[in-house]
Amino acid sequence: MATVDKTAVTHSEPAQNGRPPRPPRPPRPNYRQIHQFPLPVNVHHVPPVIPHNPLSLISVALSYLTFLISPPCPQEVYTAYFDKATSSIHVTDEKAINALWQMGFFGKGNLSRSEPSWLARERKRRGLHDGKTSEEITRLRRTERRELKLERARMEKLAIEERLKAEAAAREAGASLLVDQATQSAADDTNNSPAAVAERFSLKKAKEARALELRQARELAAQTAAAEQNQPENLPNGKSVRFSPVVQKKEFVSTSPSSLQLPDSVVDAPEVYDFPNEEHLQLSNEEAFFLAYSLGALQVFDGPVKTGETQSQSPTTIPGLLKQFCHHSFQPARDGSASIQPDDPFMISYTVYHHFRSLGWVIRSGVKFGTDYLLYNRGPVFSHAEFAVVVIPSYIHPYWSETEERKNYTAEKQARSWWWLHCVNRVQAQVLKSLVLCYVEVPPPASSIDDIGAVFGQYKVREFLVKRWTPNRTRD
Incomplete structure (x- = not known):
């Protein structure tokens, strides 16, 4: 349950200078407390070591002793399954949904705009x-x-x-x-x-x-309704009946044979609304791979997993997950027997996602603004996105210019028109966002993907900030 910020004003202010009083402000949830953890991981804080202060060594030693005596809770690993129809990850456990959204703003509700x-x-x-x-x-x-x-x-x-x-x-x-x-x-x-x-x-x-x-x-x-309620109603036989606005008794006794008297157990029983939560959290492939590979906080299965049946099924391995996401980054999905190429859409998009997540940005999809990603400083509940990112592959390595066929292939992959850039930049200027062109230098094909860290370590990311030039504002 969300806590309420005590600093919110809940009482209407008195009228000043003949002005009508302000309506009371509704209480806001305390988002600072709800989203106090940036990632769904357990972190043990160690005090800093100050060379000229010997007492800092004592505080570090006490911190380590506390960790050994009473270690923190083990890392919570959440479960999800891969849906081939939508090429995305679905999380159905309500606890996992709340944790992934509150700690890092991962995913979106499939029946909501953003927050489930x-x-x-x-x-x-x-x-x-x-x-x-x-x-x-x-x-x-x-x-x-x-x-x-x-x-x-x-x-x-x-x-x-x-x-x-x-x-x-x-x-x-x-x-x-x-x-x-x-x-x-x-x-x-x-x-x-x-x-x-x-x-x-x-x-x-x-x-x-x-x-x-x-x-x-x-x-x-309200005055009109009260006048109509107090007005006597004329019956066909000439009698007038005045209805009281307050009901004095909850019981009604009638001797008419058409009246039906219900048992007390049925009348006094309260209505119970017990309905399941039909919404689930939908993660993108980049978000799921970051949670599974970088944080180790997510296990992905091939199909829906019921509660208590995780022991009978084995989750997909990290290399298998990478292959699955690379094949499903194409539309329609590529054959599972095909090899992974370094310029697959998932490889390039995840490189950018991992890059900005490592720098502390909250990354959301930017499809509604015509871009690949949106960068938030703290999260969508605190402020609007400051930057919009467009991902463009870059083939600078000599491998991609050895043959004429590779040159034509890379030229087609990097082709962007000036009109496209102008349209995207104009949209971002209208919504008060800065456009960032993110170039990803694609390495040559790797012989094996078993060492995923070494594979992604060959990629390089370069950012360029694009600003729209306005003549009347930059005349000087």
């Missing part, structure tokens, strides 16, 4: 959850932002119309004196002019006005 929140939304739909889900909060924030922008545009339009009317009146007069008088009168009548109101207009004031209108509408609706 289908269960919370389903409980809200059935009336079992009173709070707001992350999707609802995002939807309300976007709706409010859109209404504020429309209100600001309306006020600006009114200001422009008033200004045009004043200029037209000044032109008809044909005298500079009248223009000066109109300007002076417009300056004196600042409080009543729509143009002046538009100049002083801000999003904060529009938000307060919108909240006041909504509160007045709710009060009017």
Whole structure:
């Protein structure tokens, strides 16, 4: 269960300067505590050694003794299975889903936009959850932002119309004196002019006005409902009946033969909603291989594994997992008997993924912005992505230029048009992200992939930051 940040303001502030009071802010989850671990691994912190401070050696020795006397819990290894239909990894255990998302933002919910929140939304739909889900909060924030922008545009339009009317009146007069008088009168009548109101207009004031209108509408609706409820209802025989807004008793006794009396056990039994969580976590092949190979926190099976049956099945080995991911990086999947090439899409994409994950970045898919990856400083719940990465293979090694056939092959793999680069860069500029071209130097084919560390150690990554040149901003 997510904890609530105590610093969130939960009470409405009093009205100041005649303004309506601010609506209470909903409590936010404490994301700093929920996502306090960057990776799903157990780390034993060792204090630093300071050469000129002998006491630091004592603290290091005590740390090692504590580790030997009471070692930490063993590394948790989560289970998943490979789905050939989607060429991705599925995690169905709820504990593993929460751990992989909270510690590193791995994967996405197959029934959600990003965070696996289908269960919370389903409980809200059935009336079992009173709070707001992350999707609802995002939807309300976007709706409010859109209404504020429309209100600001309306006020600006009114200001422009008033200004045009004043200029037209000044032109008809044909005298500079009248223009000066109109300007002076417009300056004196600042409080009543729509143009002046538009100049002083801000999003904060529009938000307060919108909240006041909504509160007045709710009060009017409540008064109307109360008046309709207290109004007597005329029956066909001329009698009038007034219904009380408060129910005095929960029991209803009727002597009519058509009435059906239920047993007390059925009436008093509470409704129980017990439904399974139909959502699972979907990992990309790069994320799964990083968890399995680099962290040792994931075991991948060939098919769905039920609870308690992991002993009867053996997980896929790391070299077998690498071959499987390389074959399924093509569409349609390549034959399993084919050999792994150094420029397979998975080899290049995982090299970039491992590179930025090792530097501490949180990496997510960038397909919605037309790129390969998005780089987050801490995670998607804290801030937007700062950089968008496009992966491009580079064939600098002399092996790729020995024959004419290899030259033509590499030229085709590296071909990118100027229009493509301009379109991608324009999209990133619109969403306030910096475009990073990541070139991966492809080595010659390796004879064996048993030593995976040596294979990936031959790749080199070079980053180039691309910025859109705007003439009116860089004129000087």
